[in-house]
Amino acid sequence: MPxxxxxxxxxxxxxxxxxxxxxxxxxxxxxxxxLLLPAILLELLVHLIPMIAGLVMxxxxxxxxxxxxxxxxxAAGLDNYKFVLDFDAAAGKSLLGSFWxxxxxxxxxxxxxxxxxxxxxxxxxxxxxxxxxxxxxxxVPYALPMYAAVxxxxxxxxxxxxxxxxxxxxxxxxxxxxxxxxxxxVVSVWRNWPFAFLIVMAGLQNIPGELYEAAAIDGAGWWRQxxxxxxxxxxxxxxxxxxxxxxxxxxxxxxxxxxxxxSAPKEASLISIHIYQSSFVTWNFGLGSAxxxxxxLFLLIVSTxxxxxxxxxxxxxx
Amino acid sequence: MSEPRWVPxxxxxxxxxxxxxxxxxxxAMVSSSLKPLGDVQGTWEWVPTTLTxxxxxxxxxxxxxxxxxxxxxxxxxxxxxxxVVIAIFAAYALSRFxxxxxxxxxxxxxxxxxxxxxxxxxxxxxxxxxxxxTTGIVLYGSRLxxxxxxxxxxxxxxxxxxxxxxxxxxxxxDEAAMVDGTGxxxxxxxxxIPAAMPGIVAVGIxxxxxxxxxxxxxxxxxxxxxxxxxxxxxxxxxxxxVYWNQVMAASLIVSVxxxxxxxxxxxxxxxxxxxxxxx
Numbered sequence: 147m148p149x150x151x152x153x154x155x156x157x158x159x160x161x162x163x164x165x166x167x168x169x170x171x172x173x174x175x176x177x178x179x180x181l182l183l184p185a186i187l188l189e190l191l192v193h194l195i196p197m198i199a200g201l202v203m204x205x206x207x208x209x210x211x212x213x214x215x216x217x218x219x220x221a222a223g224l225d226n227y228k229f230v231l232d233f234d235a236a237a238g239k240s241l242l243g244s245f246w247x248x249x250x251x252x253x254x255x256x257x258x259x260x261x262x263x264x265x266x267x268x269x270x271x272x273x274x275x276x277x278x279x280x281x282x283x284x285x286v287p288y289a290l291p292m293y294a295a296v297x298x299x300x301x302x303x304x305x306x307x308x309x310x311x312x313x314x315x316x317x318x319x320x321x322x323x324x325x326x327x328x329x330x331x332v333v334s335v336w337r338n339w340p341f342a343f344l345i346v347m348a349g350l351q352n353i354p355g356e357l358y359e360a361a362a363i364d365g366a367g368w369w370r371q372x373x374x375x376x377x378x379x380x381x382x383x384x385x386x387x388x389x390x391x392x393x394x395x396x397x398x399x400x401x402x403x404x405x406x407x408x409s410a411p412k413e414a415s416l417i418s419i420h421i422y423q424s425s426f427v428t429w430n431f432g433l434g435s436a437x438x439x440x441x442x443l444f445l446l447i448v449s450t451x452x453x454x455x456x457x458x459x460x461x462x463x464x
Numbered sequence: 465m466s467e468p469r470w471v472p473x474x475x476x477x478x479x480x481x482x483x484x485x486x487x488x489x490x491x492a493m494v495s496s497s498l499k500p501l502g503d504v505q506g507t508w509e510w511v512p513t514t515l516t517x518x519x520x521x522x523x524x525x526x527x528x529x530x531x532x533x534x535x536x537x538x539x540x541x542x543x544x545x546x547x548v549v550i551a552i553f554a555a556y557a558l559s560r561f562x563x564x565x566x567x568x569x570x571x572x573x574x575x576x577x578x579x580x581x582x583x584x585x586x587x588x589x590x591x592x593x594x595x596x597x598t599t600g601i602v603l604y605g606s607r608l609x610x611x612x613x614x615x616x617x618x619x620x621x622x623x624x625x626x627x628x629x630x631x632x633x634x635x636x637x638d639e640a641a642m643v644d645g646t647g648x649x650x651x652x653x654x655x656x657i658p659a660a661m662p663g664i665v666a667v668g669i670x671x672x673x674x675x676x677x678x679x680x681x682x683x684x685x686x687x688x689x690x691x692x693x694x695x696x697x698x699x700x701x702x703x704x705x706v707y708w709n710q711v712m713a714a715s716l717i718v719s720v721x722x723x724x725x726x727x728x729x730x731x732x733x734x735x736x737x738x739x740x741x742x743x
Contacts, residue, residue, distance in 0.1 A: 177648060181557035182569060184550045185619060192616040193576045196587035203587060266482055269475040272467070280479060282727055283486055289726035292677040293694045294715035298493045301708050309492050312508040336485065344733075368467045390577075397580040400679045404698075418582045426684065431586050438583035445578055 197442075204436040210429035219432070226436035241437065243412070244420040247327065251416060252395045255334040259391055260384075262335070263342025267350055268376065281347075288340035296404035299333045303405075321406060326414040334401050338394070342387060349383030350376070385456045389449060396445060417441055497713035504708040519713035523700075526710055532696035533718075539607050539692060540675035543614035547622055547671040548664055550615070555626035556652050560635070573620045581680050588613065589684060605687040613681055618671035625670075629663030630656060666733040669725060676722055693718050 204226055206212075212219035232238040266284060270277055287295060302309040303320035311317055320329045353375065361371050399418040402410045408427065410419045421441070425434030496504050497519055499512050523529050558566060592604040603609035637659065638651035646654060657664070679694045686695060697718070700711045726733070 175563070178557040178561035178563040178566075181553040181561075185554040185573070185623060186569070188550065188612065188616045188619065189573065189576060191591075192588060192613055193579060193584060194572075196584035196591060197579060199587035199591065200583055203590075262482060265474075265478050269471075269478055272475075274475075280483065282730070284482065285727065285730060286490065286723060287486055289673070289723045290719050291673075291694070291722055293679055293697060294493075294719045295489070297697060297711055297715055298489050301496065301712065302489060302492050304708075307505060307508055307708070309488070309508045312510075336489065339482075368471060393578055397582070399582060400677075403679060403683070407698075418580060421580075421582045422585075422680075425582075425586050431590075434582075434586055438580060438586070441580050442578075442583055445580070449578060 200435045200438055203431055204439050206432050208432035222432055226432045230437055244415050244417045248396060248417045251331060252392060254331050255395045256391045258335040259339040259342045262339040264346050266343050267346035271350055284343055285340050287337055292400050293404045295337055296333055296401055300405050303329050322411045324413050326411045330402055330414045333405060345387045349380050353379045389452060493712050493715055496709055497716050499709050501709055519709040523710045523714045526707060527696060527699040529714060532691055532693045535690055536676060536693040539610045540672050542611045543675040544668050544671035547615040547618045548668045551619060551622035551626050551667060554623045555630055556656060558627040559630040573623055577620050585684060605690060607690050610685055614675035618674045622667040622671060625667055626663055629660050633659045662732045665729055669729050669733060673722055
């Protein structure tokens with residue numbers, strides 16, 4: 147039996163004059179579960195059951211013929227997995243290609259978001275004229291609805307009428323071919339770096355000012371203070387920030403989808419676009435699910451290793 | 465703190481670059497929304513030759529924008545309100561009670577953030593279709609389906625953030641209320657919710673923004689009657705031409721409510737993030 151109310155002594159005294167009946171205790175014990183119930187039910191419906199269903203689906207031959215009645219789909223065993231993991235065949239090769247594109251996209255995008263966000267937040271620690279205005283301006287890309295921002299970029303990337311070619315004095319295609327990958331990175335950084343800025347700024351606010359004062363009395367200069375106070379104090383914030391940015395960027399579907407439409411150029415075909423195409427364009431849900439499960443496994447492994455490493459590092463420091 | 469001489473220069477350079485980087489697309493959006501169609505179809509001009517507000521009238525005619533606007537408003541608003549209400553109860557339970565399965569629940573909720581949307585899009589689509597077939601509750605293609613879906617997107621973050629926020633409210637406050645004779649629920653409503661208002665507002669904006677900007681599920685789960693702005697805006701591109709000036713005008717109209725709300729309330733959001741997520 148879970149205990150009813152834990153470290154809330156005042157409540158116990160409040161209940162003391164009355165004999166506390168068993169019914170009342172039960173009600174108390176059930177209360178936290180009742181409070182959680184709506185959240186649990188909805189998480190089950192939208193996340194957990196679909197995830198289990200996705201896992202099951204990945205073992206079936208769920209093509210367009212079985213969508214109406216998917217209980218009649220024939221079992222496929224590991225065929226879907228074998229098919230997408232056969233890197234010598236076309237399907238496997240293109241999945242592997244998408245994977246590497248996504249890795250590069252994630253590394254570049256997260257790297258620049260973090261770099262821009264941290265530099266801006268650190269350089270804006272000192273008060274100067276117009277700081278509040280600049281702070282507000284920097285948050286606008288993050289506040290904009292994602293599709294409005296990306297549509298604007300796709301306008302800027304137009305070959306003959308676009309601002310980018312005008313600015314660079316070039317006459318290139320930006321939404322097809324090799325350039326499309328770089329367009330994707332630029333848009334994603336533009337959109338997400340303010341989030342890094344916001345989080346690092348919040349982290350900086352949590353560093354007590356006395357630390358800097360004490361360090362200044364000890365004669366530590368700006369750089370020394372940054373290395374010895376700002377950086378270590380930001381480490382926990384950075385760990386969460388980088389993980390969140392990594393997961394968002396690796397799963398990103400919206401940016402390429404709005405920038406290029408449902409058929410992204412192969413140079414910018416991220417893994418989520420790849421899965422979307424095989425599921426909703428060629429209607430092979432079994433294959434799509436198998437790829438999704440592989441994607442989830444990959445993300446789980448990376449996150450676990452990352453969290454493990456950062457925990458060990460924290461312990462080593464202490 | 466006295467800075468080395470390079471720091472002010474670095475500040476000017478970096479902040480100047482980021483200002484331009486941020487401003488140029490915003491300028492492109494605003495200035496193009498004020499150009500006639502012929503001008504946005506020619507080479508890019510930094511200073512518009514002709515200014516017109518015609519695109520802001522045309523956008524409503526070219527596509528049923530008002531309808532999409534209402535759909536987005538109803539869906540995002542309901543998702544935000546429901547998500548906040550459900551998160552308040554859950555966060556209160558996590559913050560004030562000790563019970564079996566608490567940590568399991570916390571970890572499960574957090575890990576749902578990790579799932580690629582694309583992973584549960586397909587099964588959810590099939591589950592919604594099947595619920596419709598067996599019970600007659602229309603989830604696929606209806607506003608209700610999207611509301612339920614979106615509210616669970618922001619729910620994990622909302623629960624974590626609010627739990628952190630409620631943790632920072634002294635327990636003595638709600639205990640005092642309970643001494644005065646209300647139950648835990650009374651204390652929640654009379655004491656905890658008012659004290660947690662900034663966090664609740666922050667979570668509300670976050671939920672609203674998440675729903676307002678979502679594209680993937682909206683593109684699969686809506687039909688012509690429930691289409692949201694995220695999907696609808698793509699209709700300005702026809703086979704023949706793209707009404708870029710109208711696209712920009714519509715993007716601007718769509719952005720104004722969320723950007724204004726966000727900028728007005730960003731203090732709460734930063735405070736909420738500090739208290740809840742970044743600890």
